[in-house]
Amino acid sequence: MDHFTYKNSALFAEEVAITEIAKAVGTPFYCYSTATLVRHFRVFKEAFADLNPLICYAVKANSTLGILKTLANEGSGADVVSAGEIHASLAAGIMPEKIVFSGVGKTHDEMVYALSKDIFQFNVESESELLLLSDAAHTLNKIASIALRVNPDIAPDTHAKISTGQKESKFGVPIKDAIALYAKAAKLPGIKVQGVSVHIGSQLTNLAPFASAFTRIVKLVKELRKNGHEITTLDLGGGLGIPYGNQEAPPLPVAYAEIVKSATKGINCQLIFEPGRLLVGNAGILVTKVIYVKHSDERIFVIVDAGMNDLVRPALYDAYHDIIPVHVNPDAPTELVDIVGPVCETGDIFATGRLLKLPKEGDLLAFRTAGAYGASMASTYNARPLIAEIMVNGSNYATLRHRQTYDELIHRDKLPDWL
Numbered sequence: 001m002d003h004f005t006y007k008n009s010a011l012f013a014e015e016v017a018i019t020e021i022a023k024a025v026g027t028p029f030y031c032y033s034t035a036t037l038v039r040h041f042r043v044f045k046e047a048f049a050d051l052n053p054l055i056c057y058a059v060k061a062n063s064t065l066g067i068l069k070t071l072a073n074e075g076s077g078a079d080v081v082s083a084g085e086i087h088a089s090l091a092a093g094i095m096p097e098k099i100v101f102s103g104v105g106k107t108h109d110e111m112v113y114a115l116s117k118d119i120f121q122f123n124v125e126s127e128s129e130l131l132l133l134s135d136a137a138h139t140l141n142k143i144a145s146i147a148l149r150v151n152p153d154i155a156p157d158t159h160a161k162i163s164t165g166q167k168e169s170k171f172g173v174p175i176k177d178a179i180a181l182y183a184k185a186a187k188l189p190g191i192k193v194q195g196v197s198v199h200i201g202s203q204l205t206n207l208a209p210f211a212s213a214f215t216r217i218v219k220l221v222k223e224l225r226k227n228g229h230e231i232t233t234l235d236l237g238g239g240l241g242i243p244y245g246n247q248e249a250p251p252l253p254v255a256y257a258e259i260v261k262s263a264t265k266g267i268n269c270q271l272i273f274e275p276g277r278l279l280v281g282n283a284g285i286l287v288t289k290v291i292y293v294k295h296s297d298e299r300i301f302v303i304v305d306a307g308m309n310d311l312v313r314p315a316l317y318d319a320y321h322d323i324i325p326v327h328v329n330p331d332a333p334t335e336l337v338d339i340v341g342p343v344c345e346t347g348d349i350f351a352t353g354r355l356l357k358l359p360k361e362g363d364l365l366a367f368r369t370a371g372a373y374g375a376s377m378a379s380t381y382n383a384r385p386l387i388a389e390i391m392v393n394g395s396n397y398a399t400l401r402h403r404q405t406y407d408e409l410i411h412r413d414k415l416p417d418w419l
């Protein structure tokens, strides 16, 4: 459920007309709904109410400060994958004791930064990383609290580019090696073993892979305890899918919670979750203007002013986004169209053969479910300025990020003195 709805044929975000925002800030822009974001956080939290988990929003899904701050106000922590994300999370008021640090390639500098901020947990993904972290912590006279991110070797049944929990994947420590590596970790200076973590992939629309992974991980926790490790945290990652159109019907958070509860019964750990997409995906839309409608021999191309640099998911993951008119014109003919961006890349295609009320040049379209992995993956390719990000709250709206200016676009450039 979200708060992007039509009133008299006009698309609104909560109580604000999308056309009103478009007039004020131009197109394209991302538009987020506070009510939707907060609702998703609360629904997830309430599904686990009796377990009181630490919910660490996966910042990479959308790291805009206004999004982070809205979630921080709800009590969210952060799952980060870089020092930059720690910086953004702290700037938004997320407490360091609610930050977990994931990722296969943490650098020494990033470890030092995270240690200096006293974050809650490092999810360590290899032996080399463990040794480097031990060294960094020991040198700084700090203790790094760690979980090993274990790869349970489960096929998550999602797109190959967002699968992380199979043995071929670069992520995590193979589950068969975990016991030995925990034994090693326990002896290292600067390291405190506190938990186990797992994250098997993203946009999972089936609960079975979660159930298998969690069962394997809980078994590991029991073995580790037998070996004398004090395991107090269990980080079950993110990955619960969301509907991008009518084709998908992912499980609700309550159903996911049932799987978790049954797998972790009696384990007595602080549970941690790292939802990203589930919280922000449906809380954002991308609004774009039709520049041209181009009829070629076989096809109708609707060329819009947003490109793959603004929303890369269709090009990168063959992702589907519902595309809807900002103003519904019942008299327009319904046509099969290709919706494409202006970027000079054949891959800059948002939808092929989509049935759509044929828009006119100048009309606005909205890409639904664009709140996650949209703005955070944007680039300036083709020297296109990063687009504005707007947040609606009831009948108010505000700019979270202004549209980059042309000067800002070249702001970091320097010419060497021989030019």
Ligand SMILES: *Cc1c(COP(=O)(O)O)cnc(C)c1O
Pocket: 058, 060, 061, 079, 081, 102, 103, 199, 201, 202, 203, 237, 238, 239, 240, 274, 275, 276, 277, 278, 372
């Ligand atoms: C990307 C990621 C997440 C979030 O995944 P979603 O599918 O957005 O919920 C959580 N944990 C880790 C370690 C990740 O890399």
